[in-house]
Amino acid sequence: MEMNNITTDATQTYEAFNRNDTSVTVKVFYVIIALLGVTGNGLVLYVFFKLPKLRVVPNLLISHQSLVDLIVSFLLFVSFVFPTTNVQSLNTNHHAFANFLCKCFISQFVFWASMRASTTNLVFLTLERYLAVVHPHLYRQRLSVKTAIFVCILAWCVGALSILSSMIVYSVNERGQCSNDHLKDSGRVVIALVGFTITLVIPLVVMVFVYSSIIRAFRASKEWSSKEQEVSTDSDNSATVTEANASQTRSQNVYTVDVSKPRAERSEQLQTDGGRTTRNIFVTMFVICVTYLICWTPNQILYLHHNLVRQRDWTGPLHRFVILLAASNVCVNPIIYAFKYRSFRKGLKQLFPKYVPSSF
Incomplete structure (x- = not known):
């Protein structure tokens, strides 16, 4: 398949995004997705970094997810709505520069390195929740802000390495075309x-x-709280207890419960303070x-199937639909935060x- 006389058929998505005959309607959808992604993820970053009380480890990783998705949204707009794939611009008299453009941008x-970084960061976010809930002591000891920053950098490294093959297989041939014909x-x-x-199996297993x-x-935790209600106390003095169950922690904070309160009230507090935030x-x-x-399962299954059966005609409506579905993932997270994440609201x-209405 040719796109502006550049053979770029290594992956389904590269081709379908960059085809000359891509309809105006499809490009309009790309523009909408890109604008929603930039606006929504930019808003998430603004809220989390504007308010100091929200600068905790979970929100740092969530903010990084939004940062990556914002970058992907911008690249989606620049690369696929206005693709720079004109073979005439790759002057073979300047082979090094032409090769750079070919390997980094036309490929x-x-x-896709940014896309893979987004996926990797989501996997790390999932593992962060696992440590916070199931192994809270290890979480408090090991997961600091510095560790979170390291994890964010690692996500980019994994993303770049996982798609490094595109830099290796693409090159400018003797006709001045950026291709992977060989x-x-x-x-x-x-x-x-x-x-x-990387895109589907590992995230699915981890999740x-x-x-x-x-x-x-x-x-x-629910069973533990039920048993806690049965424990009687003869003390009338106020004291505090440190929660021992994993799901009752919020980030690295420890909250207290007044044991002078009735047992049912204490249990309710145990289930609503840190536990409510964690949940x-x-x-x-x-x-x-x-x-x-x-968003990604249909895309990856179809992509794998067509490579296994050696069918590389990516022009059908089903292919374009699954590509749009995958691309839309970059703009949906801010919507989820707005409706589900209490701290963001x-x-x-x-x-x-x-x-923003007070009832929101």
Whole structure:
């Protein structure tokens, strides 16, 4: 398949995004997704960094997720709405510069490295919730702001390394075309399998393991709280107790409970203070992960199937639909935060009281 006389058929998505005959309607959808992604993720970053009380480890990773998605949204607009794939601009008299453009931009390496960084960061966010809920002591000891920053950098490294093949297989040929013509079918299958594993299999396995473990921890916490109600005390003095269950922690904070209160009231406090915040983050991240799987599963299955059967006609409506569905993932997270994440909603109301209703 040719796109502005540039052979770029290494992946389904590169081709379908960059085709000359892509309809105006499809490009309008790209523009809408890109603008929503930049605006929504920019708003998330503004809220989290404007309010000091929101600068905790979970929100740092969530902010980084928004930063990556904002970058992806911008690259989506620049690379796919106005693609720079004119072969005439690759003057072979300046082979080094032409090769640089070919390997980094025409191959869409920068865009897909950012996409993979977004996926990797989401996996790290999921593991962060696992540590916070299931292993709170390890979480408090090991997961500092410095560790979170290191994890963010690691996400970019993994994203770049996972798509490094595009830089290797693409080059400017003797006709001045950026192509991967020399890539054999076996190589395409390997690249497809690696992408399928990184984009879908690993995130799915991690999400299933983490959220099943968290649900078990919540159930154990509920049983523990029920037993706590049965414990009697003869003391009339006020004291504090440190919560021992994983699901009752919020970030690295420890909250207190007045044992002079009635047992039922103490139990209610145990379940609503740190536990409510933990559960809210859990629900938010769970919805984000499910949304990710909904957006990316059709795309990756179809991509792998077509590489295995050596069918590379990416012009059908089904292909374009799954590509748009995958691309839309960059703009949905801010919407989820607005409706599900209590801390973000409070931040919005605090920063924009005139525009956000108090009932929101």
